[in-house]
Amino acid sequence: MPLLLAACGGAEPGPQARPALWLVEDSDTRIYILGTMHALPQGTDWSGGEVAKAIDAADELVMELSPAELAAAGGVFQQLAPRESPLAIESRLQGKALVGYRTIEKSGRSFSAEGLDDWAVMVLMGQRIAQNAGLSPTDGVEAGLTARFEAAKKPIGGLETARAQLMLFETLDPAAQRTLLTRAAEEADTAVKDVGALTAAWGRGDVAALEKVVNEDIDSVPAARKAIITDRNRHWSAWTKRRMEQPGTVLMAVGAGHLVSTDGMPAMLEAEGLKVKRVQ
Template identity: 75%
Template sequence: MATLLPCLLAACGTAEPVRQATPAMWLVADDDTQIYMLGAMHALPRGTDWDGGKVADVIGTADELVMELSPEELAEAGGVFQSLAPRTAPLAMAKRLPPPALASYRALEASGSDFGGDTLDDWAVMVLMGQRVAQKAELDSSDGVETRLTQRFKDAGKPVGGLETAREQLMLFETLDPATQRTLLTRAAEKSGDAVKDVGALTAAWGRGDVAALEKVINDDVDAVPAARKAIITDRNRRWSAWIQKRLERPGTVLMAVGAGHLVGSDGVPAMLEADGLKVTRVQ
């Protein structure tokens, strides 16, 4: 399920709409500040209804929206990827992957345009594979959580910000050591035949607000590659937890929408906040 790792940056979904999704959401607050943490999917099938109930209330009352990337940074992500992805010297995919993994990689590549993998770093090939899986699952970022939230907040004249830059986010992959990158790429290729199904399991758990199932899906993917888990999940969660604690020093109501995988488990943001002595309440 390593193909899901790019989805943890831009969480993916499945082609079947979750008509009445109730994604998990938490609240951390003090006397004059409320910060709601909503588990997000960046791309969803058309018709997915997730922004009713408590989420609708928070959208109406929040003063600002904070996501992983601001809209401006998201617009820069493609160019940053193109600048970071190329290898110093080409290396044939046949020299990187064992025969079974190579065959699965070629099958995924054959479902669309050529990845151009020989000229790209291992992490970049894996990201392209994750995007292809999203395409095969018939996802649409225009129906994703962040896209819809951004429009709602902009229409209301409310500020929309981000926790990271596009470069910072992609450098999480670029700076992984070569052995970890190769392990991730090999696992992604080996499991690519099941990737659409795995993405479906992730989205179904998200739609039910089933944090235990979400944690299991994510842990099955990243626990086998500890260095990737530390860089892509744990370290970022720690930075975001620190941001929340700093933001509590100023009054207001904030909706923070980040990939759902960052809010579950013992190293999820809510758990980190609780470990630091803050009260965190699940509100949906």
């Protein structure tokens, strides 16, 4: 989970990253589905090859969050993150997990975790890990795509709201939140290296490596996988199927972790009988 939150992104992905890209099409509709990293090292070039063709061909861009919702996400986080009653981090984490948390916390400004829910502490840890790995959202795929489509005056939409996205974490049961937080803290000593490996795998379009990381990262908490991965993939796949009823070309850009495994979007769409092929 910390890996998904950090980049869901260091080793150098190389000057010519080639992330995985799929195409769903019928006689009059094409929907390109690009696996993204929300944060990347400065200067990463991911928009060549078939991705460049998809950007040029698309009439519209659809991301997890529209630009307006992404801009609102910080405020929504501040509304949802506080606990009803403060709880010291020493009462939540022990041993290796507490040491790992302190290591991440001391690498920058304090999180003031006592007043935050477990899921919110985990989100902030993921952001700190991304920063320590040299990754930035301003260099991520979504930021780059937004700039390109705004410059071309092409519409940009979103699949969900910032509140709905963060409520997926807020509504996880306390035991699941604590397990995720503990796991993230226990892996702190290798987190930057692991995020780098994930970034490199994304840059190679290595779906098998991405699947391994995603499964290891979230399978320890089945309820979290269902809420954060499977149910959202099902919702987005249903959106894609409905959109196929309208002509045109769409570029859909969602976190790379949503496009792998048997509950990834490509597998779900194929199970629904749609024609899906990987084009990069």
